[in-house]
Amino acid sequence: MAAVKQNNIDVKAGVIEGFFGKPWNWESRLSGTDFLRDCEYQFYIYAPKSEPFLRRRWREPIPMETLQHLSQLGARCRQNDISFGIGLTPFEIYLDYDASAQASLRAKVLQINQIGVGILCILFDDMRGDINGLAEIQASVIADICNWSSAESYIVCPTYYSYDKRLAREFGSPPKDYLRDLGRAVDRRIDFFWTGEKIISEGYSVPHLAEVAADIGPLSGITPSPMIPKRGRTFCFSTLPRAHGTCPPMTSPAWPSTR
Numbered sequence: 001m002a003a004v005k006q007n008n009i010d011v012k013a014g015v016i017e018g019f020f021g022k023p024w025n026w027e028s029r030l031s032g033t034d035f036l037r038d039c040e041y042q043f044y045i046y047a048p049k050s051e052p053f054l055r056r057r058w059r060e061p062i063p064m065e066t067l068q069h070l071s072q073l074g075a076r077c078r079q080n081d082i083s084f085g086i087g088l089t090p091f092e093i094y095l096d097y098d099a100s101a102q103a104s105l106r107a108k109v110l111q112i113n114q115i116g117v118g119i120l121c122i123l124f125d126d127m128r129g130d131i132n133g134l135a136e137i138q139a140s141v142i143a144d145i146c147n148w149s150s151a152e153s154y155i156v157c158p159t160y161y162s163y164d165k166r167l168a169r170e171f172g173s174p175p176k177d178y179l180r181d182l183g184r185a186v187d188r189r190i191d192f193f194w195t196g197e198k199i200i201s202e203g204y205s206v207p208h209l210a211e212v213a214a215d216i217g218p219l220s221g222i223t224p225s226p227m228i229p230k231r232g233r234t235f236c237f238s239t240l241p242r243a244h245g246t247c248p249p250m251t252s253p254a255w256p257s258t259r
Contacts, residue, residue, distance in 0.1 A: 014043030018087060023048040026069045030076050037080035044077055045121055046070065047087025055089045059104040062111050070115045078116075083152075085119030086112055088145070092127055094137045102144065109148040120151035121193075129159035130172025139185035146187065157193040158182055163211075164199045183216035192216065 015036060017024060024032065029046075036044055049055070053062045062070075070086070077084035088108065093101055112120065122142055131137070138158075146154055160167050160174045168174065175181075183192075194212060196204050 012042040014041050014045065016045045016047060018045070018047040018049065020049040023050050029073055033076045033080050033082055036082055041082065043083035043085060043119060045085035045087055045119060046073065047121060047123065054087065056091045058088065058090050058108055061107070067111065067115060074116050083118040085121055086115065086117050087121040087123050088112065089123040090141060093141055094131050094134060097137055097141060105144065106148050109145055113150045118152045119155065120149050121155045121157065123157040124159045125157045125161055127159065128171045129174050132175060134159065134175050135178050135181035135185060138182060142186055142190065155191045155193055156186065161193055162195045162199050163197060166199060179215040
């Protein structure tokens with residue numbers, strides 16, 4: 001599957017390992033990059049929900065063994081001409097983004113720099129969002145991470161990454177104008193994940209995209225595929241198995257064996 005043309009724009013395709021449940025093993029990830037190369041995909045992002053040191057235990061250093069595996073995986077991706085990315089979820093950092101939290105976050109970003117990543121994803125999903133000043137706090141976190149990071153590009157997943165009411169039921173009602181405030185506060189070169197009208201969407205209607213564009217701010221490109229490097233704001237969709245197939249389930253008949 002090569003990069004596809006959409007409105008005369010080359011749309012990059014890739015895989016995000018970002019699911020709950022049993023993660024792929026390291027052997028499968030390495031062979032998976034060969035699979036991506038053969039299918040002409042352009043990126044792979046490591047963001048399993050089961051990785052504690054990039055999620056709930058983000059304040060703790062990534063263990064040396066995991067660092068070595070990630071370094072090998074990054075090298076394999078580069079060998080296959082695939083952009084390698086990592087997803088970092090600074091869980092509940094908004095509760096107290098003080099000097100201690102900033103120091104822990106900087107240390108984590110510097111560890112990720114040692115691995116060598118082309119894409120750094122800053123993920124605020126799967127945590128409560130009914131917090132006053134949420135957009136401003138997250139914007140500060142994003143700016144600090146980008147200042148410390150050596151990544152080439154960044155993608156943010158907002159806490160509310162769809163208008164699906166299920167998110168409000170699970171994580172509390174979003175602050176008023178959350179997306180608009182976040183979009184205005186974040187550097188316009190940074191991209192966003194969005195899943196569509198639902199958490200799991202089968203497509204993206206034009207009226208919906210126009211509504212989102214009005215919320216997040218002016219867009220230079222709106223496509224149902226992650227990461228399109230263009231000037232200004234690119235809107236990125238975290239595509240799902242039934243939508244674009246870039247965030248596959250735990251096992252897939254097309255993916256190398258995970259056993």
